[in-house]
Amino acid sequence: MGIGAVAVDYNYNQNIQYGINGASEKAESSFGDEITGKATSLSSSSSNGKRIGITTVGNDGYIAMYADSSTDEDPVVKVGKYEVRINDVDPNNATRMEMFALLSYMDDKGLTNNRGISSYSKMKAYATQAEYNGFASGIEDDDLAWTKKQDWIAILDNAKETFLEMAETYKQGLDIDRMVFALLENRK
8 A cells, every 4th residue: 555645737727726717617617516515615715815735636636725714713714616614624524625624724733743745645545545444435536525424533543443453554553543633633
C-alpha cells in the first residue's frame, strides 16, 4: 500500500474551482444543487479568501478558502460553489468534501499537527485501507463526493487497526489515532 500525492497543472485554470473567471462550466453543473451535507450550502461568497487547501474530484481541482462570512467563532470554508460551516461538520456523518473543508481548516489552524502531505490526503489514503478491508465503500467515487455521508471516524478506526497489526505500518496507525483525536477534539 502506498500513499499518493495530488498534483494540479496550473495551466488548466478552467478546472480549478475558484468560483471566478475561468471556472469550468462542467464542474459547476456536475453535482447540481443536490448536496446532502448538513454543513454545506450554496455560496454567495467572493473568491478572495485565504486559500487553505487543494484537492481534485475527477478531473476538476478545488481550492478550499475562507468564505467572506467566516469568523474565528464561526469558520466557513468555500469550496467551489459551496460553503461549508466548519462548526456543523460531523466527522461521524459527513460527505467527503465536508471533510476536505474541515481538515483544510484544521491544518491551517495547526489543529492537526500536520507535516508534509495534507491531512485530507492522508485521510483518503488511510480510508482506502478500510475500503479494502470491506468496511467502507465509495471512498474515491467522485460522483458521491458531495452527496454520500460516511462515518469517517469509524472508517479511520478500521484502517488504524490494520496498520497497528504490522510493524511496517505501525507508525501510520499511530498517525491515524492522532488524526481521529484531533477530529474529535475539534467537535468540542
